[in-house]
Amino acid sequence: MTTTPQATETPHRYTAALADEIERAWQDRWEESGTFRAPNPAGPWGEPDVLASRFPSGEKMLVLDMFPYPSGAGLHIGHPLGYIATDVFSRYHRMLGKNVCHCIGFDAFGLPAEQYAVQTGQHPRKTTEDNIVIMTRQLRRLGLGLDDRRAIRTIDPAYYRWTQWIFLKIWDAWYDTDAVRADGGRGKARPISELVAAYASGERPLPADDGREWADLSSLEQAQIIDSYRLAYAAEAPVNWAPGLGSVVANEEVTNEGRSERGNFPVFRKNLRQWMMRITAYADRLADDLDRVDWPDKVKAMQRNWIGRSQGARVTFPVADAPGSEELEVFTTRPDTLFGATFMVVAPEHPALDSIVPAGSWPAGTDARWTGGATGPAEAVAAYRRASSRKSDVERQENKEKTGVFTGAYATNPVNGARIPVFVADYVLMGYGTGAIMAVPSHDERDHEFATTFGLDIVQVVSDPDGVGVADAAYTGDGLAMNSANDEVSLNGLGVTEAKARMTAWLEAKGLGRGTVNYKLRDWLFSRQRYWGEPFPIVFDADGTAHGLPESMLPLELPDVPDYSPRLFDPEDDSSEPEPPLGRVREWVEVDLDLGDGRGVQRYTRETNTMPNWAGSCWYYLRYLDPANGDALVDPDVEAYWMGPYATPVAGAPEGAHDPGGVDLYVGGVEHAVLHLLYARFWHKVLFDLGHLSSEEPFRTYFSQGYIQAPAYTDARGQYVEASEVVEAAGADGQRLFTYDGAPVRREFGKIGKSLKNMISPDDMYAAYGADTLRLYEMGMGPLAQSKPWDTRAVAGSVRFLQRLWRNVVDEETGAVRVVETEPSAALVRALHRTIDAVTTDYADLGFNTAIARLTELNNEVTKSGGAPRSVIEPLVLMCAPLVPHIAEELWSRLGHPESLAYERFPVADPAHLVEDTVTCVIQIQGKVRDRLDVPAAITEDALRSLALALPKVQAATPNGIRAVIVRPPRLVNVVPA
């Protein structure tokens, strides 16, 4: 290795090597001193005295990142973006004297480790733990101020013991829609024992009114009633089965293309007995409480959309000519258009099709378009249902043209007695509403399209203001009801809202229907046929009744198995059935246990499914608070301290709303907007209802960070080439040219990862520049919420900033501290206080890019001022500390402070130095800047006006006099010529 000249001239320059040395030293020191260990008020780590003495203000701040999965590929430079931001924010708040808790654990169950295990035979625990070691090292090297004691891992039995415990609490609870909550609202979870008690006492009537009482029922009958109320329940339901994955997946994990998010396998709807979570019971609260949290509107909208609440009515249509009293119930959001319902449509899966379709051939005169080419309704319907069942959801979506056949049945429109045909068509979905609709072609686009295709009547019942009518297109806007009256009720002349209300009231009075709320949200499919997940703490007795394990038997540990894979099938084989790996361990599955329920030792069969990956991440933020607690998932006082509600609600909450509490700042990617964030809110609310928590929401403030995009390059074939081997050169015309292996390639920007071959590791950045430079660069790139392109060359700017800061304190040649003890100029003092003022607001608002701009300006001014005065450089170093903690600690220490600056008080701006003596006033003529004046900041309006009007340029511009003068002292005068 050659010695470069500057190394000898400036041996004390801030170089990558020096940064590396400084950074590692401070990381060791922070760890040894436990600098970032946040004291708890109670629980096993309770240090109330330490808390009181170190944080007299009593203020706390809980800052969290989304739970990372320890990937085998290690971190790329996109991952730390959020972690750096939360670290800067945390360090800033620590310097405000708050007890700040910031920690990161690992969401360590999951598919990649299992798939790797299947391929290699290596236990997924081994792979996972190895990855955790790598990731922990990478995170430590970043200099995050984490409480290392709280680095929990979901795969540890001591952790998943509580995941199982929470599952049992949910299983052992039901949702009482009538229960009054503390906030006055109705509906909350209650222990199942209270439901049993209500049945036993007769307070609650039994579902079957057969004269028997609760005690008369067999235990199996009792269990069946109880199980139908549990918030976690096993039920036969249409679920998403991915044969190629060997597992079922949740609705939320199915892509638009009808494939599994994991593995991209085709997903089929199949009726299987699976564990479900009754999240639908919380639909209203999950939607309503979004008003009380500080989240991006976009994410709130996504959750509301997913919950899909819509107000409407259910209406019953009698089936005409049917033997017995067949009925079709529909859901509609437009009960006001009932008089315009000219036909009905049911989904191909609708059970009524088994009974309402008449035998025989088509009635005489049946429109040929209605028959599907069949000789009779039964044949037509059977053929249509068969064809639909073969279509995947994708195929159904692809073909948006309306298809369907007449069922041969007629229904009676309850408002006017009209005999209307019933069709089966796949544009009606079984999974939404009742699976049947009343079709109003005049005011619904889809129904209009269907009516046009099949030649059905279109009757306008809402007037369109333009008078265009509804023959060519449905009119879906507001208008006055028309053609809508029978002997008892008339909507004519009413607006849509009033018409809905009057019609709903009439339907209810007549017993024909009722106002109702419908949701898109379905219950959450909670079981997976996988190995690497939490076992259910559930056993089944000989009757098949599920029993929860007593708490004393937790954790139920995951047994070792010979083969980690579920049985995999041909991805297209929808006749296959899931076979979980745990089912192969007979000695684990079949057990003799005494559950302590008075039944003594019995033979039981264990549940062989495992919980989905979401289970561990649904509540981890609670375990961070009290990870060593063996008696509770979290000590109630600890939870109340870190997450309890504030006296004042978040900005934007409705008038009078009370604060839900929750994590003070939660940062993560928007990809979890509906999945993790919705599931966690649901669990949190159950635990709140059952009295285990004081907070109603898990995440009081959520911030969604943007992505870092990195350049990726494609060759002539459109294939991605390794980005790190692409060479950049200036072309003949000055354009930038990129070549790989001598051949030109095309540049684009995209998500960092293996698929685009554009991986950039933080390890490379640590080696080339140091962690502080990486932190500064990532925070300076632009607004945190925004996605932005990575540019390794631009990192030079961050290096220069830190070198200049270093040089302001340390002599590069001698290593001596070179700050001066003289008083700074008044201008520099003003600059300092302006910077403090700006940076303070920027840090609080996560505006790190603009904070860096202000710090850069001040640093440059110090550089230009000659010697750096101590009274300026010390606050500058403190202000930089949250962003670049290592270099700041080192400079602080060289400036003569033996203690870490982690708890030093952040500089406070002196208002006296924020006011300026003179300011530049802009003189506009007709809104355009024509001149400038230096004026005293306190100048009066009149004085400023006279000064401005006396200016030669103003005189010259107003030969015909002046129409108006707008004076905004001291910054602006606008003269409007006549």
Added chain:
RNA sequence: GCGCGAGUGGCGGAACUGGCAGACGCACCAGGUUUAGGUCCUGGCGCCUUCGGGUGUGCGGGUUCGAGUCCCGCCUCGCGCACCA
């Protein structure tokens, strides 16, 4: 199709309640230091210009003394949802 967000120099991005557009950084240009390169320091840097000025925040209108910012209509890009009755 519906909903949301965003369009500002060569690039990333600043701009509080309407009040000097382009902070800060990258790249680039010039000068200084240096044997040279690099580093470092200083200055310049929207576009056009006859050096007076003109013009300029996706496009077209509007409100206003004054619009990147507010209103109306378009265009483009991104994200989400998508036959949800």
